Amino acid sequence: MTTTTPAPAGPPDEERLRRWRLVLGAEGGEGTGCALGDRDAAMDAALGALYGGGPARRRGGGERSAGLGGSAPAVARWLGDIRTYFPSSVVQVMQRDAIDRLGLASLLMEPEMLDAVEADVHLVGTLLSLHKAMPETTRQTARTVVAKVVERLEERLAARTRATLTGALDRSARVSRPRHRDIDWDRTIRANLKNYLPEHRTVVPERLIGYGRAARSVRKEVVLCIDQSGSMAASVVYAAVFGAVLASMRSLATRLVVFDTAVVDLTDELDDPVDVLFGTQLGGGTDINRALAYCQSKITRPADTVLVLISDLYEGGIRREMLQRVAAMKAAGTQVVTLLALSDEGAPAYDREHAAALAALGAPAFACTPDLFPEVMAAAIEKRPLPIP
Incomplete structure (x- = not known):
């Protein structure tokens, strides 16, 4: 995820260590010897809250521990932080991971939480699965979030x-032997331009294109x-x-x-x-x-x-x-x-x-x-x- 974030200028080896330090977290990255600046430290904290600060120190470990907890104010601040430090595509992935890994779906029933999230198709799916249980005050906010996503999709696809x-539909309704009044002259001429006779300054329409009356009504x-x-x-x-x-x-x-x-x-x-x-x-x-x-x-x-x-x-x-x-x-x-x-x-x-x-x-x-x-x-x-x- 961090590869999409603009990095400070520095030698290639230094930049590589910086990225490894952010990937490994505070504990796992100790061996890199890389000190983080203020912005990188804030990014690291946001990543650590979701994915953990390093390898879990417990029997059978290997997964990071995570630390967003169930506090709505803390989660709202975290949502604001990741929108500050990461591009929208990464924010959406991190939000989905937070919902899946940390069980934060219930917090989406609070209007202030919905105001803080980056709306996408997956968030809409989560809201739709929860909306029957939402209080009325949250339901209207949820509709607003869903409406924003729908509007963006319509702009993209309509x-x-x-x-x-x-x-x-036009092609499926065309007929090759139309009545004279049903001939589509524009398409007929274009389809027969190869049959243009310069000496007569005319096109010989070998193939007529038009619409049958029945086809138009269906x-x-x-x-x-x-x-x-x-x-x-x-x-x-x-x-x-x-x-x-x-x-x-x-x-x-x-x-x-x-x-x-x-x-x-x-x-x-x-x-x-x-x-x-x-x-x-x-x-x-x-x-x-x-x-x-x-x-x-x-x-x-x-x-x-x-x-x-x-x-x-x-x-x-x-x-x-x-x-x-x-x-x-x-x-x-x-x-x-x-x-x-x-x-x-x-x-x-x-x-x-x-x-x-x-x-x-x-x-x-x-x-x-x-x-x-x-x-x-x-x-x-x-x-x-x-x-x-």
Whole structure:
């Protein structure tokens, strides 16, 4: 972590010793003979509070001890310190480690603590898992934190998603033999420029491009079916943002369904992804079969529908029926995509047997980054091979 922090100028050997001293901590770094300046000493204290001052002096040791304790004021000061000495990406990692290693999740139910943290997708996932237990005063602060993260994600993802899917929808609606009044002259001319005849100053349109009336009136349908078990927290956050973006596109009809052992349809909340997120309940069991049964009942035009199942596929329901439902939807013409994760974290632990069975049915299962998701959706809409990473 310390490699990203600007270092004072000095000989290479001195700088190397400084870094080793910060990595090893006060006790472990004694052998380096490196004295720390005021700023480095403050950084060392912040690292030591979380990761310990050196090797633990106890039987079977080897792990550092840590010392943030359970004091909210002390933790708030520490959060301020790490934001002073480390870049945002490192701060987010240290916050996650503090929550995981030191059990500080309960302190996030205090408004002053939420004001001090660096908000990111993982923090949102933690807040969503806690929000049912939060006092009312903290809940509003938590919504503000979540809203900031959602706004940043929308800025990052919305424009590219709309542009990519608008192009895909246009291409999927094109017809090669349009009526005269339905010809798209701009695209037709561009597609036939190679047939330009200079002597006649004209283009010979060997291939006409246009839109059929029926095609123009048909809206593609997208169903996002999201596993809200605790391990899928980051995926739920990204899916809520994408759901809101897709719902804003008039050429798409978007449905958002979340599930554990129960199924909740959050389509009516899609105008506000923050409301969607606070309508979820991270944790609990998983019944994919029940969720797919609900989604299947809502599909009225299978050939014009893309169903995206976002789950690690650890099924607590009836496995045989789950696979039969996917097979039936595929046979009816529905495009089925299975995402093991929708996040920047890579593939999570998942049920490999179920993933292989779905792939055999023509519903490949793979992890997807948020930046790749628009391309995956575009390919599904156009019914071409998916850009599997």
